[in-house]
Amino acid sequence: GLCSGPSDPGRHGWGSWGPGCANLRDPLPGLRLGSLGWGMGSGGRAEARALPHRETIGTYNCVNVLLPRDAAQLFQSEGIFPRRMGIESWIAHRQIRNHKCGIFLLNGEEWRSDRLILNKEVISPAGTRKFLPFLNAVAQDFVTLMHRRISKNTRRSLTIDLYGDLFRFTLEGSSYALYGERLGLLEESPNAESQRFISAVETMLRTTLPLLFIPPGLMRWVNTKLWRDHIEAWDTIFKHADKCIQNIYQEFCLGQPRKYSGIMAELLMQAELPLDSIKANVTEFTAGGVDTTAMPLLFTLFELARNPSVQTAIRREIAEAESQGPRELSKVLNSMPLLKSALKETLRLYPVGITVQRYPTKDVVLQNYCVPAGTLCQVGLYAMGRSPEVFSNPERYDPLRWLSKEDNSFKALAFGFGARQCIGRRLAETEMMLFLMHVLRNFRIDTVSKADIKTVFGFILMPEKPPLLTFRPID
Numbered sequence: 001g002l003c004s005g006p007s008d009p010g011r012h013g014w015g016s017w018g019p020g021c022a023n024l025r026d027p028l029p030g031l032r033l034g035s036l037g038w039g040m041g042s043g044g045r046a047e048a049r050a051l052p053h054r055e056t057i058g059t060y061n062c063v064n065v066l067l068p069r070d071a072a073q074l075f076q077s078e079g080i081f082p083r084r085m086g087i088e089s090w091i092a093h094r095q096i097r098n099h100k101c102g103i104f105l106l107n108g109e110e111w112r113s114d115r116l117i118l119n120k121e122v123i124s125p126a127g128t129r130k131f132l133p134f135l136n137a138v139a140q141d142f143v144t145l146m147h148r149r150i151s152k153n154t155r156r157s158l159t160i161d162l163y164g165d166l167f168r169f170t171l172e173g174s175s176y177a178l179y180g181e182r183l184g185l186l187e188e189s190p191n192a193e194s195q196r197f198i199s200a201v202e203t204m205l206r207t208t209l210p211l212l213f214i215p216p217g218l219m220r221w222v223n224t225k226l227w228r229d230h231i232e233a234w235d236t237i238f239k240h241a242d243k244c245i246q247n248i249y250q251e252f253c254l255g256q257p258r259k260y261s262g263i264m265a266e267l268l269m270q271a272e273l274p275l276d277s278i279k280a281n282v283t284e285f286t287a288g289g290v291d292t293t294a295m296p297l298l299f300t301l302f303e304l305a306r307n308p309s310v311q312t313a314i315r316r317e318i319a320e321a322e323s324q325g326p327r328e329l330s331k332v333l334n335s336m337p338l339l340k341s342a343l344k345e346t347l348r349l350y351p352v353g354i355t356v357q358r359y360p361t362k363d364v365v366l367q368n369y370c371v372p373a374g375t376l377c378q379v380g381l382y383a384m385g386r387s388p389e390v391f392s393n394p395e396r397y398d399p400l401r402w403l404s405k406e407d408n409s410f411k412a413l414a415f416g417f418g419a420r421q422c423i424g425r426r427l428a429e430t431e432m433m434l435f436l437m438h439v440l441r442n443f444r445i446d447t448v449s450k451a452d453i454k455t456v457f458g459f460i461l462m463p464e465k466p467p468l469l470t471f472r473p474i475d
């Protein structure tokens with residue numbers, strides 16, 4: 001866990017921490033530590049010694065939290081404005097183009113006031129209920145796409161690396177919920193404008209990672225192509241938001257009957273946030289929600305493929321939920337606890353962001369060490385998820401563990417915690433559940449290899465080599 005040194009509750013400050021103190025053991029098994037950068041590892045002299053093949057840029061003091069009870073302590077000390085480290089290249093784009101920052105990049109009062117307004121449409125149960133039918137339609141289209149592909153195949157099955165399709169699915173789903181417009185990414189040939197948008201999102205994500213390692217002042221000079229591509233990609237994403245805003249205003253002007261047209265339209269209508277804040281937030285949501293949702297879907301399909309009994313149990317649960325007749329989608333989802341637990345289980349083994357960071361606003365005592373206010377503390381999600389101290393048989397994919405009577409508090413932290421937890425959590429969870437609900441009732445999923453997937457960290461946790469999955473229609 002955190003430092004497991006001698007008990008000394010009064011200890012304060014860094015000087016007294018011995019080498020054994022920042023005892024991380026193997027903090028991220030299966031992960032290439034060399035690919036970690038900025039705040040994702042943990043600085044500090046002692047720990048650097050424990051991890052000889054780690055690359056660090058400079059040093060910084062950091063406490064790693066690996067046990068649920070310490071995470072609970074930490075979150076209790078997060079204050080009312082939990083601070084986030086910025087992504088400099090994203091902030092630089094906003095400055096150059098004179099755009100506002102969204103909540104991902106803001107801190108303090110500004111963050112809190114915008115966040116409280118956004119919560120109502122993005123994460124509250126009432127807001128979520130409104131966009132569920134949009135996500136459902138996209139999940140159904142994904143199934144149609146797979147049927148179409150399989151029908152062209154004489155073998156009545158399809159073996160595929162699904163990552164690209166999942167990326168298109170999540171971008172299509174979140175864009176529909178955010179902008180109220182379909183991009184057509186699941187059609188045979190998406191139009192040129194949609195193609196431009198998806199390439200921009202891909203480029204923006206691809207260029208963000210290398211730019212994390214370059215000090216902000218040097219960014220534009222060190223690798224001009226990388227920098228130019230990054231800025232142009234953001235410009236295209238912002239232009240897309242502009243175009244959608246114009247379409248929404250046109251609908252208002254035409255006096256068409258008021259109907260739900262996605263999160264951005266609701267925010268424009270309510271006019272509680274200035275237009276440029278709405279635009280900045282919606283573009284950040286676009287960026288934050290694509291890969292983050294596609295990866296757990298890929299890992300879930302793989303785990304269900306190599307654990308056929310779990311797959312069958314979930315399929316049975318889906319059939320039971322449907323046998324109760326047509327109901328509101330939120331009720332259907334609530335009647336599938338095993339499916340929900342499967343997603344939790346995936347995020348335990350493959351948390352998208354491998355750590356959650358906090359800077360406690362008051363001194364906090366963790367394992368008898370007094371950690372000074374303002375210290376960077378990281379909850380090591382990957383390490384905690386695979387620790388036998390926290391989960392019995394941690395290597396087993398067992399969704400039932402989340403439905404047992406065990407105390408599971410502060411064990412499922414893949415979306416963070418508290419006021420600054422992931423605002424896209426409900427969007428991601430419902431999108432993933434609807435996807436799996438439709439896919440599992442239509443197809444049996446198999447995997448070419450049952451061997452563990454090696455993972456790498458590239459801004460988010462991803463497979464070193466995506467698994468090959470086989471889809472067979474259920475008659």
Ligand code: HEM
Nearest residue numbers: 104285288289292293352414415416417420421422424428
């Ligand atoms: C499975 C998918 C996802 C995972 C695992 C995930 C995970 C996270 C985590 C760990 C945080 C930091 C939370 C904290 O510090 O307590 C976060 C923040 C955030 N996420 Fe997600 N996320 C996912 C999907 C999404 C989606 C779909 C969106 C789009 C709306 C999104 C938008 C954001 C934003 C804007 C923040 C910053 C919130 C703030 O600072 O107030 N995420 N996410």
